[in-house]
Amino acid sequence: MLFLLFACASVSALACAWLIRSGRRIAHRYGMDMPQRFHAGHVPRLGGVAMLVACLLGWLWMVVAQPYLGVSNGIDFSPFEALTWCAVAMIASVGGTAEDIWHFLRARWRLIFTLVAGICGVLLLRLRVPGFDIGWVDLAWTASHWPGILLALFAIAGLPHAFNIIDGYNGLAGTVAMICCLSIAYVAMQVGDRQIAAVVLVLAGATVGFLVWNYPRGLIFAGDGGAYLWGVVIAMAVILLVQRHPSVSPWFPMLLLSYPVLETGFSIYRKLVRGQSPSMADALHLHQLVYKRIVREVFDDDEARRMLMRNNRTSPYLWAFCLLTVVPATLFWRNTGVLMALCIGFVALYVWAYISIVRFRVPRWVRRGR
Numbered sequence: 001m002l003f004l005l006f007a008c009a010s011v012s013a014l015a016c017a018w019l020i021r022s023g024r025r026i027a028h029r030y031g032m033d034m035p036q037r038f039h040a041g042h043v044p045r046l047g048g049v050a051m052l053v054a055c056l057l058g059w060l061w062m063v064v065a066q067p068y069l070g071v072s073n074g075i076d077f078s079p080f081e082a083l084t085w086c087a088v089a090m091i092a093s094v095g096g097t098a099e100d101i102w103h104f105l106r107a108r109w110r111l112i113f114t115l116v117a118g119i120c121g122v123l124l125l126r127l128r129v130p131g132f133d134i135g136w137v138d139l140a141w142t143a144s145h146w147p148g149i150l151l152a153l154f155a156i157a158g159l160p161h162a163f164n165i166i167d168g169y170n171g172l173a174g175t176v177a178m179i180c181c182l183s184i185a186y187v188a189m190q191v192g193d194r195q196i197a198a199v200v201l202v203l204a205g206a207t208v209g210f211l212v213w214n215y216p217r218g219l220i221f222a223g224d225g226g227a228y229l230w231g232v233v234i235a236m237a238v239i240l241l242v243q244r245h246p247s248v249s250p251w252f253p254m255l256l257l258s259y260p261v262l263e264t265g266f267s268i269y270r271k272l273v274r275g276q277s278p279s280m281a282d283a284l285h286l287h288q289l290v291y292k293r294i295v296r297e298v299f300d301d302d303e304a305r306r307m308l309m310r311n312n313r314t315s316p317y318l319w320a321f322c323l324l325t326v327v328p329a330t331l332f333w334r335n336t337g338v339l340m341a342l343c344i345g346f347v348a349l350y351v352w353a354y355i356s357i358v359r360f361r362v363p364r365w366v367r368r369g370r
Helices: 002-022 047-069 079-102 107-125 135-141 146-166 172-190 194-214 223-244 251-256 258-273 286-293 303-331 336-358
Strands: none
Touching (some): 002 047, 002 194, 047 079, 047 194, 079 107, 079 146, 079 223, 107 146, 107 223, 146 258, 172 251, 172 258, 194 223, 251 258, 251 303, 258 303, 286 303, 286 336, 303 336
16 A cells, blocks of 8 residues: 555656646636735645546556556455545535636535535445444434434535635645544554555545645645545545444544634634624634744745745644644544543634634744744
């Protein structure tokens, strides 16, 4: 499986290099007044296309390697399953990629694309959330298959938009997606599921190839297409993992993905309280506040270089924040009680961190000194 990781990284890196050269004209369509813009110049938002190409080739390789090329990989992956993963990823990404190129597709239409992708994944792979590992809740939950199916559909359609929300700075969402994939692959290997491990390692490799150009130079962005690819593949992988293996706690993905999910939920709450539409873009997400109020002391005569340096120094704060959930989720993947307690603790930590930054009460050791 290491071959898949390196091969997909190489394909993604080469595709990104080509898109950087050929996508500059498209990059000029992205407005200079966008609230999410924290970079100078015109950068193509087509990294998702490169990663999608690498993923499609990786998943198809898993099918043809052993029967047609004589390469033994020990991965049980049927052509039907491979085509399903490819189709779902393409459906989810196409809406985001259209927005990355033309910038006119409304949020509701992009949600429809991810919803259709979720419906295809649920129907073709028979996905459902089996329960919550809580006795009395599971008794009511398993009385019908519909709650589990609807929650799986909600997760697959919603997680892509969660990754899109945290995709604000060089290397931020890409690194979060990569470490989540590695965590899922580790747990999958612990329960002997090489198929799920290989699927997410393909995505991890494609992400590594993208990060070569995205961090720290910011030569290409993932765009909505990349965020939707990360979200839909990771959502399907964790649902399959929990569904196939009862030893994996359903709270493992909840803690693993707490950062993007909580960022999305808090964003919706914040906008509703202010009387705004949840689909309206703003610059008040946690990573944007870190950029504005923590990473400030950067000095350079060139304004574009100064903005790039601040951009790059923002992401490590959020990487560390994300690791607070990824590491314990990976260590306690079968212990529901511990995972539930850690989920509650992370919610409290997130709210405290957000309020502290808003009120300029960040501890001195967190702020960068001059």
